[in-house]
Amino acid sequence: MKQTQQNVAWQENGSRSYLISIVMVAVLGGLLFGYDTAVISGAEKGLQAFFKGAADFQYSDFMHGFTSSSALIGCIFGSAVSGFFASRFGRKRSLIFAGICFFLSAWGSMEPESYIMPQGRASLELLYVFNAYRVLGGFGVGMASAICPMYIGEVAPSNIRGMLVSWNQFAIIFGQLVVYFVNFIILGSHANPIYDAVGKIANWADCQWTVETGWRYMFGSECVPAALFTLLICFVPETPRYLVMIGQDKKAEGILARINGSNKAKEIIRDIKETITVRTEPLMTYGFLCIFVGVMLSVFQQAVGINAVLYYAPRIYEDMGMKDPMVQTVIMGIVNISFTLVAVFTVEKLGRKPLLIWGSIGMAIGALGVALTFGNPSLGTVTMLSIMVYSASFMFSWGPIAWVLIAELFPNTIRGAAVAIAVAFQWIFNFIVSSTFVPLFNMHLTEGDDFGHWFTYVMYGVICVLAALFVWKLVPETKGKTLEDMTKLWKK
Template sequence: MNRVRSLVGVTSERHDVPYVLRICAVAALGGILFGYDTSVISGAIGPIRAHFHLSDAATGWAVSSVILGCIAGAFASGWLAHTLGRRMALFICAILFSVQSLGAALAPDFTQFVLYRILGGLAVGIASAVSPMYMSEVSPKDMRGRALSMEQFAIVLGALLVYVVNYLIAARASSTWLEEMGWRWMLGSEIVPCIIFCATIFLIPESPRWHMIRGREDHALRTLTRISNEAHAQSLMREIRASMSGNDTEGRSLIRLLRDRNARWIIFIGAMVAGLQQFTGINIVVYYAPMLLSASSGNLQNALFQTIWIGVANLAGGVIGAWIVDRKGRKPLILWGSLGMTTGLLISSAALYMQDTGLLALFGLLLYMVMFGLSWGPVAWILVSEIFPNKIRSIGMSLAVASNWIMNFVVAQSFPMLAGNATLNAAFHGAFSMWLFAALCIGSMLFVLRFVPETRGVSLEKIEETMLAGR
């Protein structure tokens, strides 16, 4: 009898894995645009600085202004995802990405450039919350880690693509042409993935959990049945219905929601995990890699070529992380990844401090990126996507992602001023920021190990009790 029951259970939870991966792949195009848009500035910032005659603070503003849009987009994402649906919110992102890619490329002055970058930031902020939200809601619990890793994989792939595009544009170009036109071609190249995203977004179904929230159970059943089968779909719908407790909690105001002690705790954990990802220092590498490497590489073209390998290292780490995250769990990856990232930062800082003109600094950054790619890169987004109960998912994710972008702004705006500080450079030769982020890496790791429970294999409908048990 037990064997029969076991066989029935296995049958009822059999999933159409290729279908799940296909629809997640389309949603992950938002991640490709996320990575492309945030990384394109790394190759363009030098020529942009020269073209507009920017100071250190203005250079930081050219990079970090996009993050103000990201913060606003992250806050708006909860309302958009709840009101219009996850799929329509992603379509709005695709339109915004398209407008800003052409607008920033054609901007006649620095003010308009910044305004278009902020518009693109709105798209990034929305996509960074809604894309993983959608993927977590269509993925079965036993493959949710792999599916959500596609988001980080897509972000890294988008960054790698733009590193290659930037290098190809700059490879044989003169400094004068790069300052006048090259950076415009770099920014305008984003229109290609934008068009692909616009053309494919309506090929995927709406999230079944959003349909349940809106009372469209027949639509939810259709999608869940396609993902697995009707028996499992009916069982999962009962769990979703129970987790919502008959209330449209997802649509409640933030003030009312934060009066709930349990919801407040889970939102705090999500916001901390998302924010601490930025304190590991990832975006000093993503945004400023050519600036970091230019001293040892000789010129901008060589620095852009070395930046491609940083993207490859991040992609390799992401592949490893996707392969093991559902086998080993979230917290072990954070532990070993953080230790590896710290080691990489210390190696690079040693090279900068000793003014080594060889490949030691590049080696440290490559190690750092591999370890980030298999740990904080995917795991932070996986945790943020799966720790919020259905009834607070939209608003919880919007607040967590906003926290990520706020910390991103702090890092992106402050780094050029740290890097350009004459006193720090005289004493540490550019190594100070690396030491700072190495220490923050360890602190971030300790927070996760202490306060975040392991969520591997926990269904979204059971996640609340798991999160509260770790308090």
């Protein structure tokens, strides 16, 4: 009798535990996204010292900047082709391929010699191979960054879709926090290299292990979550909307019934079939503004400068005179994850636009606070708090909410291609911000001044204000709307 009642309840309301289980597997892709992009923050100093020891070439600061950011090149290409992969091979198989890229990149970054080249001997050839592995991992990150939110958005009921897609951003920040801890534990009692006035390592006895081995363990640690994600994603279903697009209506209805209940599943299938008259439509079917809004959400999410802080956090705290910058980085990771939870639990109540606007204002205040106080020893605490305000404001707004909107903003028939374009722009601007931060930050008008510190954060603050105005004027509120409603919205 009890089993019969459970079956009736399942048929009427669906299984929330089933929905949560497949979403949790999908958000592992977000965790790997965060893990892969933040692992460089702990490894880059040891990696730099390792390649500075090469005998056949001189490892310049420019080369190190490129090497630290090379994964982002793969991210650009991975996100650009994600629409093709998602439409041609499906969301699930594309994520499996991304997981394989993650694993191979982690292993190859740890052992770029691949048991072929001389072990532990830095060379230009080894630098090329290392960057190739990092680009491969970036390719997986780029694909996952576009397809994971798309996957979650396409399986989630409309009344909790924003919250579930926000969990993907939580997973990204959690992945970054995990790797901050992992890097901290791996480093242990060992030190990062410190250079003297002539550019030689001044603390070789303390940092030898870090330079020769430590950075390898940091990159290799990603093999564990990458293998777990690749295995588990094999057991989740394809998204119902993709199944309808390829003519597998019955299979799609069965999945929707398990998530929403039988009656609701029939209604959703009807709505999907009304909007998916063909597999795809031309990209500009719904007008230029539809694509422009999606692209600019991605551009502003990166142009506000957050990844310059996330990627170079230990260096920033070291420049501020902090004794243990890795500890400060971990603290920032805890703050970030706490404020990401604010977005997760308020996005369906407050809506997308209010969170973005208030987050932009908070970021502007934090950025200007850093600009006015950085470099003043007596105001070091204010500088650190301003960075925390800046970062926390991003985490409850642009961090998760931009992904929510990108996942749900576009009509079904152009979603794959439109998301790919939007996310590609996100990674392009991520690369621009990450690669220009150090030169801007170290810019001087006169010898010894702090013009670069002031100018960089003032610029980010102004961009935050522009982002708030953009959201207020152009971004539609999607709270409570179905993905099929997007077709009607943009047709207007």
